[in-house]
Amino acid sequence: VQAFDTHLRRSLGRLNAKEEVTAKLEEVAAKDVKVIIDLIYGLNGQTKAMLLNDIRTALACGVSGMDLYKLQIMPKSPLGQAIAKGNIKYEYNNRMLAEMFVAADALLAEQGAKALSCCHWAMREDERSGYNTLVKSGANIITCGAACGGHMGMYNYMKTMDRSDYVKKATSGQYAVMGMGKHNENYLLLEKLSGQCDSGRFDFALLKQYSDADWESLLAPLLEQWELLDLLYAVDGKYYFTAKGKYYYRQMDRVLLTAAECALYGKPGLMEQAGQKMMGIMKNMK
Numbered sequence: 017v018q019a020f021d022t023h024l025r026r027s028l029g030r031l032n033a034k035e036e037v038t039a040k041l042e043e044v045a046a047k048d049v050k051v052i053i054d055l056i057y058g059l060n061g062q063t064k065a066m067l068l069n070d071i072r073t074a075l076a077c078g079v080s081g082m083d084l085y086k087l088q089i090m091p092k093s094p095l096g097q098a099i100a101k102g103n104i105k106y107e108y109n110n111r112m113l114a115e116m117f118v119a120a121d122a123l124l125a126e127q128g129a130k131a132l133s134c135c136h137w138a139m140r141e142d143e144r145s146g147y148n149t150l151v152k153s154g155a156n157i158i159t160c161g162a163a164c165g166g167h168m169g170m171y172n173y174m175k176t177m178d179r180s181d182y183v184k185k186a187t188s189g190q191y192a193v194m195g196m197g198k199h200n201e202n203y204l205l206l207e208k209l210s211g212q213c214d215s216g217r218f219d220f221a222l223l224k225q226y227s228d229a230d231w232e233s234l235l236a237p238l239l240e241q242w243e244l245l246d247l248l249y250a251v252d253g254k255y256y257f258t259a260k261g262k263y264y265y266r267q268m269d270r271v272l273l274t275a276a277e278c279a280l281y282g283k284p285g286l287m288e289q290a291g292q293k294m295m296g297i298m299k300n301m302k
Contacts, residue, residue, distance in 0.1 A: 017041075017053045020070045024061055038077050045078030050143060053079050057116045058087035058108050064116045068123050075127055081143040082129070083136050084120055086113060086263075114263045121259040134216045134257065134265040153211030154204045162192070170199045202227075202280055209276055213269040216257035218248075234279050238271065 019025050022033045045051045053074055057067050074082055089096050089106065098104040121131070129137040132145045133152075151157055157166035162182035165174040176182050176194045185192040205226040212218050218239075220232040232239070232253075239255060242248050247261035247268065257265065277284075 017074070018056045019059060019062065019066075020073045021062075021066055024059060024066070027061065028059070034073075038073060041074075041077035041079060045080075050080040050140070051078070052081040052083070052143070054083045054085060056085050056087050057120065058113050060104070060107050064119055067116055067120055071120060071123055071127075075129075075139065080140045081132075081136060081138045081145060082124075084117070085135060086117070114260060117263040118259040121262060131216065131262075133214050134262040149211075149215070152207075152214045154207030167199070170203065172197050172199065206273060206276060210269055210273060213265060213272050216262050216265065218255040219253075221253070229279070231276070235272070235275060238275050242268070 017037060018028060018030065020034045020037060022035075025032065025034070025037075041051060041053070055067070055070055055074065071082070089099065091097075091100070095104070099106050124131070124137050129139050132138050132143075133148065136145045136148065138145065156168050158168070159166035159175060162175055162179045163177045165172065167173065173193050173196045176185065176192045182192045205223060208223055208226060209231075212222075220230075223231050239248070239250075242261070243250070245260075246258055247264060248255045248257050250256075257268075261268065
């Protein structure tokens, strides 16, 4: 969906009017199946009131769950290039975007939605966001089809990109895998840490099976700083993200992994830093 407002939708290249979208959502939701939608905030021309109205509209349509994503402006995308050239002026700063998210989070809580992660809410008890929750915590992922990747145990793999080649190999009993790699010994620990960050809550007792280290003590300076910045709070030995923390969770994830990796391996050298920058690795050294 991304947005319900007809004018805003059409500025994104989504031609269906709001009334068409809501009618289809209501039709499908009436069949008692799960309906999960994505909404984006931070779109040019979108106000906080429009975002909150989008959430109310989605709830009225009977959706089972909702993801709320901040607009990501990729430098090489048409939008990114238009902004860089000055053809489009982007209207929002971090403070304004955070205010939009915090207001949305408050509305969803008020409406009884359950936050399953920093960006996903459930409106039904049977909505678990199972795939996203598992894939972000190091679970085994068995994938079917061309151009898809997954992992089993300590190994990751990538299926062949070419569809005809995939079909030929799969139908003749061959493995249609173009490449494999082995994770390092701390992979599952770091995935679990990252997964907890994605969920918006830390329970360091759950890391005992992956590491003998006292990670709560190792990360205490960072956790204390985040508490001072009103990004999280502690209750009975567990840490929960505030609405502000949920807005910044991606940046917090990078900082968390950097701190954990420095504790495990020491600070990265110049060669490692250059390699990370060149490869565009999303999750630090691991």
